[in-house]
Amino acid sequence: xxxxxxxxxxxxxxxxxxxxxxxxxxxxxxxxxxxxxxxxxxxxxxxxx
Amino acid sequence: xxxxxxxxxxxxxxxxxxxxxxxxxxxxxxxxxxxxxxxxxxxxxxxxxxxxxxxxxxxxxxxxxxxxxxxxxxxxxxxxxxxxxxxxxxxxxxxxxxxxxxxxxxxxxxxxxxxxxxxxxxxxxxxxxxxxxxxxxxxxxxxxxxxxxxxxxxxxxxxxxxxxxxxxxxxxxxxxxxxxxxxxxxxxxxxxxxxxxxxxxxxxxxx
Numbered sequence: 001x002x003x004x005x006x007x008x009x010x011x012x013x014x015x016x017x018x019x020x021x022x023x024x025x026x027x028x029x030x031x032x033x034x035x036x037x038x039x040x041x042x043x044x045x046x047x048x049x
Numbered sequence: 050x051x052x053x054x055x056x057x058x059x060x061x062x063x064x065x066x067x068x069x070x071x072x073x074x075x076x077x078x079x080x081x082x083x084x085x086x087x088x089x090x091x092x093x094x095x096x097x098x099x100x101x102x103x104x105x106x107x108x109x110x111x112x113x114x115x116x117x118x119x120x121x122x123x124x125x126x127x128x129x130x131x132x133x134x135x136x137x138x139x140x141x142x143x144x145x146x147x148x149x150x151x152x153x154x155x156x157x158x159x160x161x162x163x164x165x166x167x168x169x170x171x172x173x174x175x176x177x178x179x180x181x182x183x184x185x186x187x188x189x190x191x192x193x194x195x196x197x198x199x200x201x202x203x204x205x206x207x208x209x210x211x212x213x214x215x216x217x218x219x220x221x222x223x224x225x226x227x228x229x230x231x232x233x234x235x236x237x238x239x240x241x242x243x244x245x246x247x248x249x250x251x252x253x254x255x256x
Contacts, residue, residue, distance in 0.1 A: 001209070001236060001238050004216055004219045005232075007216065007219065008216070008219035008220050008222065008223045009223050010223060010232070018099065018122070018235055020099065021098075021099075021121060022090070023088050024088060024089055024090045025086075025088050028088045032239075035241045036240025036241055037237060037239045037240075038237070038238060038240075039121045039207075039235055039236065039237055039238075040235065040236060040237075040238050041121050041122070041123065041125060041126060041233070041234070041235045042232070042233075042234050042235070042236070043126045043232065043233050043234075044231070044232050045229065045231050045232075046223055046226040046227070046230045046231075047228065047229070049228060
């Protein structure tokens with residue numbers, strides 16, 4: 001996602017992991033953990049010029 | 050951060066139509082039967098987990114809170130100002146739009162975009178009872194139904210990962226933002242490429 005934002009032309013791209021995110025169902029949670037799935041908050045800016 | 054976007058396919062895929070249908074079905078189910086069980090936490094429990102202010106949740110219409118299906122809290126970094134025009138991409142039942150609307154005040158406005166026209170009408174009704182100016186447009190995030198350079202801030206919560214064409218979505222966000230405009234989005238990413246069996250499962254994609 002970070003790369004996609006930069007690729008689209010955004011600047012000042014920042015990301016931070018969302019604490020506390022988890023899937024509710026155990027089976028989904030286990031699979032997500034295995035793949036390193038996480039929720040992330042991204043911010044970015046479109047250049048002024 | 051090392052990451053890959055969940056489900057990175059960019060080319061047209063035969064599954065796309067099936068998955069679009071499953072996404073519509075699942076999020077309509079959350080809206081109509083919020084007491085149901087889903088892969089993800091939702092409603093007030095999820096919103097509190099992500100740090101939504103209790104006063105917001107107490108003040109918002111119960112239907113908007115109960116149907117909340119986000120994955121984080123884009124308001125933490127949205128830095129909204131009075132008068133801003135905000136796009137809520139994938140506005141669902143409208144909780145994030147309402148919170149944004151309270152921040153931009155009567156001189157600002159919120160524009161929702163959602164795949165599901167029923168959800169759009171529901172979000173508008175929730176916003177109206179919350180004193181928020183919101184217009185919701187049925188539309189796809191890959192083809193946002195807004196003019197170029199028309200919004201100050203984009204917020205989105207757990208939606209972009211549902212798209213097959215994430216590069217296109219990013220280009221669209223860039224297009225609709227005014228120069229100097231900002232985005233604050235929460236979404237799901239994975240550190241590893243997902244197995245094809247997961248990619249091909251519409252229910253997992255939609256969740």
